[in-house]
Every structure is written in C-alpha cells, then in structure tokens.
Amino acid sequence: MTRRAEQNRPTKRAGALGQRLMRLREQGARPSREDVEAADMVEEAVIDCGWGRILFTQTFENSEAIIHKLRAEGLEQRDIAFYVRDPHVLLAAAPNELFLDPSHTYRLDLTTYRAKWRKLPGFFVRRLTSLADAEAVNRIYASRNMVQVNPEFFWSKRDSRALTYFVAEDETTGEVIATVTGVDHGRAFNDPERGSSLWCLAADPQSRHAGVGEAMVRRLAEHYQARGAAYMDLSVLHDNDRAIALYEKLGFRRIPIFAVKRKNPINEKLFSGPDPAAALNPYARIIVDEARRRGIGVEIIDTAAGFFRLSSGGRSVRCRESLSELTSAVAMSLCDDKAATRRIVERSGVKVPAQKEAGSEEEIKAFLAEHGSVVVKPARGEQGRGVAVDLDTLEDVTAAIAEAKKSSDRVILESYFDGTDLRLIVINFRLVAAAIRVPAQVVGDGKSTVESLIAKQSRRRAAATGGESTIPLDGETERCVKRHGYEMSSILPEGERLQVRKSANLHTGGTIHDVTSEVHPTLVDAAISAARAIDIPVVGIDLMVTAPHLADYVFIEANERPGLANHEPQPTAQRFVDLLFPLSMPASARLAQERKVEA
Known part of the structure; x- marks a missing residue:
C-alpha cells in the first residue's frame, strides 16, 4: 500500500x-x-x-x-x-x-x-x-x-x-x-x-x-x-x-x-x-420580565392596556407600562398639556421653540410668515397622532390643523427646528438612555411602487416590534412623499432611499438608534432640568438637536409614559425597577449608585 x-x-x-x-x-x-x-x-x-x-x-x-x-x-x-x-x-x-x-x-x-x-x-x-x-x-x-x-x-x-x-x-x-x-x-x-x-x-x-x-x-x-x-x-x-x-x-x-x-x-x-406577561405589549413586558428575574411578584391587571401590579417585601406598586403610582397626577397632567409643559420647562432655563395656539387664518399666516416652516400638533395626545412637521404653506397648515383636531380640540403651532429627533430617558433624575429617532424610510427596488414599499416596510416594522410600529398610509405620508417629487404610485429607483414621514415617532414607523455614549452634556442637563421642573420620576424628554454630540437644541415635549423597550443595550427596565424596589438591586449596583450620590 x-x-x-x-x-x-x-x-x-x-x-x-x-x-x-x-x-x-x-x-x-x-x-x-x-x-x-x-x-x-x-x-x-x-x-x-x-x-x-x-x-x-x-x-x-x-x-x-x-x-x-x-x-x-x-x-x-x-x-x-x-x-x-x-x-x-x-x-x-x-x-x-x-x-x-x-x-x-x-x-x-x-x-x-x-x-x-x-x-x-x-x-x-x-x-x-x-x-x-x-x-x-x-x-x-x-x-x-x-x-x-x-x-x-x-x-x-x-x-x-x-x-x-x-x-x-x-x-x-x-x-x-x-x-x-x-x-x-x-x-x-x-x-x-x-x-x-x-x-x-x-x-x-x-x-x-x-x-x-x-x-x-x-x-x-x-x-x-x-x-x-x-x-x-x-x-x-x-x-x-x-x-x-x-x-x-x-x-x-x-x-x-x-x-x-x-x-x-x-x-x-x-x-x-404559561407566562402571564406573554400577551402584554413590549413596553409592559420588558418591565415585568425584569421584575420576575428579581423574584418580584407580578399581577396582570389588564393585559390590553398594559396595567400590572408589582409586589415585594410588603410594598406594592401599580403600573401602566413605565407610568407608576410614583408619578403624580399633577406631573401627568402637565405632560398631557403641551402648552403648559413648554411654559414650565422654559422657566427652568430649557430652550423652547416659538409656540402659538392655532387661531384665525390671519394669525396662522402671520406665524407662518415669521418662522417660514412650522409644526402642527394636538395640544393633548401621544404616539405622534395628529402631528405634522415642516409645513411651509397655508394650505398644508390648514389641512394639518383639521387632522390634529381629531385628537384634540386645541391645536398648537410651533416654529420648526431642522434637526434630529432625540429621545432621552430620565429615571430618578438621571439619564439612563439617549436615542435618535429616525423617520420611516423605504428603499427602492426598481420594480415596486412607493405605496407597496411602504406597506412592506410597515409589515416588517410591525413584526419587529410586536405590532407597535407601523407606517400610516394617510395624508401626512402622501404629503411627505410628494414633497420629495414622487407619487404613491411612482416606481422608486433601485437603491434610492425615500423618507416617507417627517415625524420620527416609533408608532408611525420610525426607528430608534442608541447614542447614549455620545450625547452632549448640555442636552443631558436640559433633559434633567425639564424632568425636575415637571417633578416627574420617569419621563421621556424629546429634543430636536443639530446632532447628539453638539449642544444646540430645542425642547419639544415630555412623555410621562416613555417606552423603555428598543433602547438596548441601555438598562432602562433595570433602572425603572430599581426606582420602584431599591432593595431588589444587586449589592454592587447599590454601592455604585451610593458612590455617585456621594461624589
């Protein structure tokens, strides 16, 4: 051989x-x-x-x-x-x-x-x-x-x-x-x-x-x-x-x-x-999962609305997602009224955009002429409903006001700040996470219409977020598409990106990208100042910024029930449960927090 x-x-x-x-x-x-x-x-x-x-x-x-x-x-x-x-x-x-x-x-x-x-x-x-x-x-x-x-x-x-x-x-x-x-x-x-x-x-x-x-x-x-x-x-x-x-x-x-x-x-x-939290939405489930990992008792009060009770060591706290009994009714009411929120945070030194309640046509014309482009939003509301961004014609502003009135009797006009949407999660008056929110976009394949691309992307976003994020096929989406020179029936060239919404809210198809490590100290200070002015222990502060690492910004709004999911790898749920049940924190985390307080 x-x-x-x-x-x-x-x-x-x-x-x-x-x-x-x-x-x-x-x-x-x-x-x-x-x-x-x-x-x-x-x-x-x-x-x-x-x-x-x-x-x-x-x-x-x-x-x-x-x-x-x-x-x-x-x-x-x-x-x-x-x-x-x-x-x-x-x-x-x-x-x-x-x-x-x-x-x-x-x-x-x-x-x-x-x-x-x-x-x-x-x-x-x-x-x-x-x-x-x-x-x-x-x-x-x-x-x-x-x-x-x-x-x-x-x-x-x-x-x-x-x-x-x-x-x-x-x-x-x-x-x-x-x-x-x-x-x-x-x-x-x-x-x-x-x-x-x-x-x-x-x-x-x-x-x-x-x-x-x-x-x-x-x-x-x-x-x-x-x-x-x-x-x-x-x-x-x-x-x-x-x-x-x-x-x-x-x-x-x-x-x-x-x-x-x-x-x-x-x-x-x-x-x-069977997991009692399985049917909860992602924003409630992330908190319940963290509580269960620590041995904290969980009682689901209402699955559809995201209500639950956490109990440990004789202490019991009811929550609706990240809104807990620790947030006062006054703080919640302030966040709900966007005009009141703006006045409160402005007095604390936070920069705010020019703002006016929508009134007569002449008043709207004058505000538009002064600022060139405006934002229209309901005075009360959440999840981006009724918000239209970067409007520069009276016709568009009037149509947006009519849409916003479906969510609130009062409608607000704000001067438009051309920049990036930044969400800062502040828990116990400390920054926990910062993320830029990018408006919904589609990428052309040279064969599909803009409308079908939006529908496909919307299904993908829904699957990735448990149904929380979708792109509405509404007037605001059509306006944004037309502004870029396309119709909903247009074939988008292969590889071309098209922004189909101006607002970057997650619930309207936006995506979230963590920037916690690079956010400018001035932006952190503004978020914490706003939280202290409202006196709210858990809040999502929205700023429009030139860039996360630069100091230029204006305050947009405060959300009393911010979504803690989608901010990975930042420990949003961990810090929330720390706030509710400090003794459940790992000993090493408690010591680190005490050192920060002493410093």
Whole structure:
C-alpha cells in the first residue's frame, strides 16, 4: 500500500463511521461505544460560545457526566446539552435541575444544498473583524433579549477554527444589522459525521432591509459546504413560526434531536409554564420580565392596556407600562398639556421653540410668515397622532390643523427646528438612555411602487416590534412623499432611499438608534432640568438637536409614559425597577449608585 493510501484510509473509515452514526441518530437509535471510540471523537466535547457552552453529548459516556458538566454552568450563562440521545433518562437523573428545551431541531443537508446567491440591495455579509463589530453584535443580542457576550470574547475567537462569526453591514451607514454564529463540529471535536451547526441568528429590529435573515443562513451554509461539512443543524423554539417558515423554505427538515438545559433565571420562561406577561405589549413586558428575574411578584391587571401590579417585601406598586403610582397626577397632567409643559420647562432655563395656539387664518399666516416652516400638533395626545412637521404653506397648515383636531380640540403651532429627533430617558433624575429617532424610510427596488414599499416596510416594522410600529398610509405620508417629487404610485429607483414621514415617532414607523455614549452634556442637563421642573420620576424628554454630540437644541415635549423597550443595550427596565424596589438591586449596583450620590 502506498503512503498516500495509508494516509487516506483513516479518513475513509471515519467517513463511513460518520454516515453510520448519522443514520443511527436520525432513527433515534443510540450508537455503540465501539462506534464512538472508532470514530476517534474528542471525549466530553464542549465549546464555549461566550453566552454559554454547547455540550456535544454524543461524546459523553453517560448521563452522570453530562449532569456534572452542566452543574459547572457559569453565572449569567446559558449552557445547552445538544444531541441528547436519551433525554428521558437524563431528566430522570436530575429532575429538579434540568428541563427539556421546547425547541425543534432542523437539519440542512449540505451534500444536496444548492447555493442561491443573489445580491440583496443595501447590505452585505462579512466576517466579524473588530471590537466595534462585537459591540454591535451585543446590541443586537440585547434587542432580542438574548444573553450578551463580553466583546473581548468575540475578538479573542475571531481566528477560531471551530467558531465562525458573520455579520451583515448596512452599505450606507456602516452599521451592523444582523449576526450569526456557526460551529464546525469536525474542528470542535473531530466529528466523524462532518457536521456543523447554526446558532444565534439575530437581526436588528430597527433594520429597514428585507431578506437579512435568509442571507445570513445561506452565507453560513455555503461556508460550511465549502469546508466539506455534510449538514448544518439548528435549534429553534417550537412556536417561532416565522423562523421555522424561513428554515423550511431554505430546505431544512426537522429531525428527532433534543436539547436539555439547566433551570436558571435566564431559562425560566422556558420551563415555568404559561407566562402571564406573554400577551402584554413590549413596553409592559420588558418591565415585568425584569421584575420576575428579581423574584418580584407580578399581577396582570389588564393585559390590553398594559396595567400590572408589582409586589415585594410588603410594598406594592401599580403600573401602566413605565407610568407608576410614583408619578403624580399633577406631573401627568402637565405632560398631557403641551402648552403648559413648554411654559414650565422654559422657566427652568430649557430652550423652547416659538409656540402659538392655532387661531384665525390671519394669525396662522402671520406665524407662518415669521418662522417660514412650522409644526402642527394636538395640544393633548401621544404616539405622534395628529402631528405634522415642516409645513411651509397655508394650505398644508390648514389641512394639518383639521387632522390634529381629531385628537384634540386645541391645536398648537410651533416654529420648526431642522434637526434630529432625540429621545432621552430620565429615571430618578438621571439619564439612563439617549436615542435618535429616525423617520420611516423605504428603499427602492426598481420594480415596486412607493405605496407597496411602504406597506412592506410597515409589515416588517410591525413584526419587529410586536405590532407597535407601523407606517400610516394617510395624508401626512402622501404629503411627505410628494414633497420629495414622487407619487404613491411612482416606481422608486433601485437603491434610492425615500423618507416617507417627517415625524420620527416609533408608532408611525420610525426607528430608534442608541447614542447614549455620545450625547452632549448640555442636552443631558436640559433633559434633567425639564424632568425636575415637571417633578416627574420617569419621563421621556424629546429634543430636536443639530446632532447628539453638539449642544444646540430645542425642547419639544415630555412623555410621562416613555417606552423603555428598543433602547438596548441601555438598562432602562433595570433602572425603572430599581426606582420602584431599591432593595431588589444587586449589592454592587447599590454601592455604585451610593458612590455617585456621594461624589
């Protein structure tokens, strides 16, 4: 036999064993110890992914060895025992510690998979290449309530043979908008089946691009296919219908493979039965989830309206999303009356725009002539209803006033400040989060009308926000489209971006982008001064700014019930629960807060 043939023989043998092992597992049978040993797999193979470890249980001798390894799970980590042969036996050995993950396993056969490469407009997929990428991945994880990873871990594994990280980058902004992780089983534990697996597929809910998830899955599949992998597996929650539909569309098929996890606070929603907060909107649910993590009792008062009660240590607080009993009726009334809010904060030294209540046609003409462009808004209201921005003709102003009167008998005119919409979340008179709010936009594909693009983007925003964010097909949207030279029936050229709303409110299709680390101190001071003037413990202060890192601004309004969701990775819900139940704070956080007060 030649030297070349001798070198190849173990590879062929391992390949045949791998195929045998694969057939046995797909049939639900357990491979013999001799088969496993002959395959020369690494014993008790574990790979650390930063958010937790994957235990490849086909390399473990028995249930006791798996349980021993799972008991070594790190704090704030989520370990997964995957490819469990006999889940009933494993669970019976530690029923108080472990649970069967309610996820399905899907497999893509890479030996028959055919690449379908199609360049989608607006983004491209590449490897993770910097610490900034790692931080962006964490931001996406936070937005999807996934366990975050120390960015240094991502960076340290950038050249790993077993782990692969891909990200999608927006071609215009350079922002990372999606991420996926892959594991090469051959390089992780010398897998004779030549398998691979997909983990942590996540897209930024604020992204405007369609097809990002599919592009990430295809890129990873093609990567492992090129490496000679036989298949790619993934685990997906049984009720994640949208993800399952995507995987089945791409050719994945369900296989009888199971995963087991430890009963820990991170996994609680998976093993504790029906979640009382499941039907709440995202703004109530983010608070309830944080309270449950701390062992604070939760009573849902009214699901549709977002009312709930939190109780701990003899203390009970009723809330409606981020509005609690700690906010006085007077403060709430001030925020509700935009004209009164403006007068109050102006006396505290906060810069405000010129303002006038809509009156006669002559008064409107004079105000418009003085300021050139105006904002029309109901004197009372929320969620951007009835607000029209950057109006410079009497006809548009008159039409906007009529629309605003559907929300309030009184209508306000304000001078228009051309800038960026900045939302600052102030809790207990400290800045917790700052984010710019970008008005709804669509990107042309050269085939679709503006109206159909808006409808598609609106469905995407609704899916990403639990139905909270949609783009209204109303007069304000039509006015904004016409102002850019288009009709709703126009075909938007491929790659062209069109802003379809002037106001950046989330409920009218706007997106939120965190700028907490770069916001100018003057803007922070203005927000805190406004909160103190109103005397409100939790508030969203809206400013129009030249840029978040510059000092120029005008005050727009204060929201007594700001949405705490969509501000990831900032700890908005954590600080809210800290305010309500200070003793529930981790000791380290309490000490840090005390040091700040002393300083």
